[in-house]
Amino acid sequence: MHYLQREFAERTKSGGTVLGLLQSSALDGLWYLDLEDRAQEWRNNQFWRALGYDPAVLPLLPTGPGLTNADDQAESTRRIDAHLADPGTPYDQVLRYRHQDGRTVHLRRRGAVLRDDKGNATRMLGTHTDVTHERETEALLKSSQQAARIGTWSVDLRGGSIHWDEMTKEIHQVSADFVPQLSEAMNFYKAGTSRETIARLFDRAVREGESFDTELQLVTAEGNDIWVRSIGQPEMKDGECIRVHGIFQDINLRRREEERVINYSILDAKSKEMEQFAYIASHDLREPLLTIEGFLEVIREDFAETLPVEVMSYMRTITGATKRMDELIKGLLDYSRLSAIKQLQEVNLKELFEIVMTDLNSAMSGVNIEFSYTDLPLVMGYPLELKVLFQNLVGNAIKYRRVDERLMISATCADTELGWQINIKDNGIGIAQKDLTTIFKLYRQLHGKGKYTGNGIGLANCMKIVELHGGDIWVESELGQGSTFHFTILTREELEEG
Numbered sequence: 001m002h003y004l005q006r007e008f009a010e011r012t013k014s015g016g017t018v019l020g021l022l023q024s025s026a027l028d029g030l031w032y033l034d035l036e037d038r039a040q041e042w043r044n045n046q047f048w049r050a051l052g053y054d055p056a057v058l059p060l061l062p063t064g065p066g067l068t069n070a071d072d073q074a075e076s077t078r079r080i081d082a083h084l085a086d087p088g089t090p091y092d093q094v095l096r097y098r099h100q101d102g103r104t105v106h107l108r109r110r111g112a113v114l115r116d117d118k119g120n121a122t123r124m125l126g127t128h129t130d131v132t133h134e135r136e137t138e139a140l141l142k143s144s145q146q147a148a149r150i151g152t153w154s155v156d157l158r159g160g161s162i163h164w165d166e167m168t169k170e171i172h173q174v175s176a177d178f179v180p181q182l183s184e185a186m187n188f189y190k191a192g193t194s195r196e197t198i199a200r201l202f203d204r205a206v207r208e209g210e211s212f213d214t215e216l217q218l219v220t221a222e223g224n225d226i227w228v229r230s231i232g233q234p235e236m237k238d239g240e241c242i243r244v245h246g247i248f249q250d251i252n253l254r255r256r257e258e259e260r261v262i263n264y265s266i267l268d269a270k271s272k273e274m275e276q277f278a279y280i281a282s283h284d285l286r287e288p289l290l291t292i293e294g295f296l297e298v299i300r301e302d303f304a305e306t307l308p309v310e311v312m313s314y315m316r317t318i319t320g321a322t323k324r325m326d327e328l329i330k331g332l333l334d335y336s337r338l339s340a341i342k343q344l345q346e347v348n349l350k351e352l353f354e355i356v357m358t359d360l361n362s363a364m365s366g367v368n369i370e371f372s373y374t375d376l377p378l379v380m381g382y383p384l385e386l387k388v389l390f391q392n393l394v395g396n397a398i399k400y401r402r403v404d405e406r407l408m409i410s411a412t413c414a415d416t417e418l419g420w421q422i423n424i425k426d427n428g429i430g431i432a433q434k435d436l437t438t439i440f441k442l443y444r445q446l447h448g449k450g451k452y453t454g455n456g457i458g459l460a461n462c463m464k465i466v467e468l469h470g471g472d473i474w475v476e477s478e479l480g481q482g483s484t485f486h487f488t489i490l491t492r493e494e495l496e497e498g
């Protein structure tokens, strides 16, 4: 034995300064346990201070149950027994204690058995170290890793083993006891670019010591296709790579959101292009049509008397066809104009309905119409488009009226969860169940040419206008029983929110 060690032992035995020093400053506490009556344990002041108690009022200090976590206490008994059975097994454990203010304090308890003259294990002496801060930091790290879905992995190149932590296993959707093999781990990456990339990067990390950080696609054990970020860091020893370890993160949500935004902007650009095309095409188409109409007029005026009757009848058909074409082109122009950038304004739907009603009523002076309407709301919207919406709905109600009954058109509104709901009701010819959704499609008409004028664009425009205002449009009807067209429109707050 070293003379200093011997001297230290002697001094400790004699008590005094050495023992005092040990008691007051050794780590975060000392403990001394009676193995013959394990309820008896002495702890020094440091221990009590770590739990927030004042050692000056020592007799009042709590002992026994409640101070320590019951599970940790039971584990402690098991470990002490293991140490007693084999002193080669050190006693080393982190126990949870209750601080005076109620929070949990983590103390690392290490100790060793002390024997009496006959060699019987009678006492244990040990130390406490407060590891609360480390434990809390670990827990915080773990919960942030959980939230960010970050796991860890390592490949030991000498032993050939792989380690995946809990989160890495969770991302792969394998069970907690899954033991990965290297080739198997690689095969989780999606065949093709992803698998080739990870193989190349891993190989370069091992051979050239180069780290990597990449985003790849993975197919989980349950067959889900997800995006992951894989970061790898080689560990070199004597110029040779002995281990590659890294971070593994589930970035599927972020990638899917990015893809959605990209797809949306492509779609948006495409539909803008289409609208631009429709605008130019319909604008340019009207010019030659005007020329045809002009010359038809000239022929009618100048040659009416000299032309055979059949030719005049063909001329009427041509005039009718050019008129229909003109209507069609105008409709297309309206359709493309609806998408131009506009300014949102406060619109009084009641006033708008009154204007449309008056206009259409005077245009249809021969038709006896009974209009009724309730207080329609003030909304945020595009006035011109909302006017076109009312014109189309009320116009259709007039067009598809029943000849045997007085036409009644009403406009009502209700405040619903989806915003304002406006209902335009007529007592006209009605629509069959099977056509209730298709009539909103472009060029969809339920009647052959001749009976009703029109081009099948009106309701497609209505749909576009309602969607522009963040709403929905639908119809309830039965053949011969009239129709009610409903549309919703967001309130000002809802529209501003998003």
Ligand code: ADP
Residues within 6 Å of the ligand: 392, 396, 397, 400, 426, 428, 429, 430, 431, 439, 444, 445, 446, 447, 453, 454, 455, 456, 457, 458, 459, 460, 483
């Ligand atoms: P159109 O120019 O033919 O009126 P719309 O797109 O406005 O085109 O309407 C599509 C079809 O829906 C119409 O052809 C008609 O058959 C039917 N429809 C629209 N509104 C009504 C209504 N109020 N009552 C009965 N049928 C209607």
